[in-house]
């Protein structure tokens with residue numbers, strides 16, 4: 319039985335004061351969570367320490383990005399150990415915004431994921447096809463290629479990895495894959511994970527992301543291969559995110 323993972327990606331939103339207000343409101347709205355799920359928020363780097371110091375009950379913390387070296391002359395970057403020291407349990411790597419805007423490749427994402435694992439955290443590796451790739455019938459080959467490429471060298475560590483399937487056309491657009499279409503892709507990802515890592519594939523959590531909201535989360539979470547949600551916009555409102563975390 320895989321424990322579901324509901325994660326909020328706050329992206330480049332919220333000053334420290336605003337982030338503290340949001341975590342306080344979220345803690346009030348979500349004082350406990352059922353034992354079958356983990357709930358995590360991923361604030362900006364600047365807000366992480368302040369969030370870590372707040373009473374948060376069952377809500378864990380994660381980061382949105384990392385640099386895959388332990389220290390050195392990497393101006394502007396943050397190491398895995400720095401995030402672990404704050405108390406992060408998860409790090410999002412390879413979000414489609416970073417793939418598109420910062421040119422991150424599968425090989426670089428695999429390096430980041432390995433560094434996150436080495437520091438004792440779990441990477442949330444994002445994959446997903448663009449609208450054009452879907453319309454040209456290439457969605458599955460693109461996504462499975464990203465899965466294989468982003469897991470290169472991590473074949474023995476699969477169960478500590480989280481995959482987030484996020485169709486790019488569904489991120490921040492209000493468009494969501496139907497629960498059935500998402501399940502089809504998640505099952506294909508699981509089959510690819512089996513090919514890569516054998517039985518460990520059954521223990522890998524595969525989140526869905528892309529305009530997850532209170533009114534579609536229940537149906538998505540009911541699918542057999544959907545093991546949680548990576549939530550962007552709807553994670554910025556405490557009551558809305560609490561409702562998503564309390565999916566039925």
Ligand code: PEP
Nearest residue numbers: 489490527528529550551
């Ligand atoms: C995301 O950016 O990971 C995301 C899923 O965003 P949204 O929920 O706003 O579509």
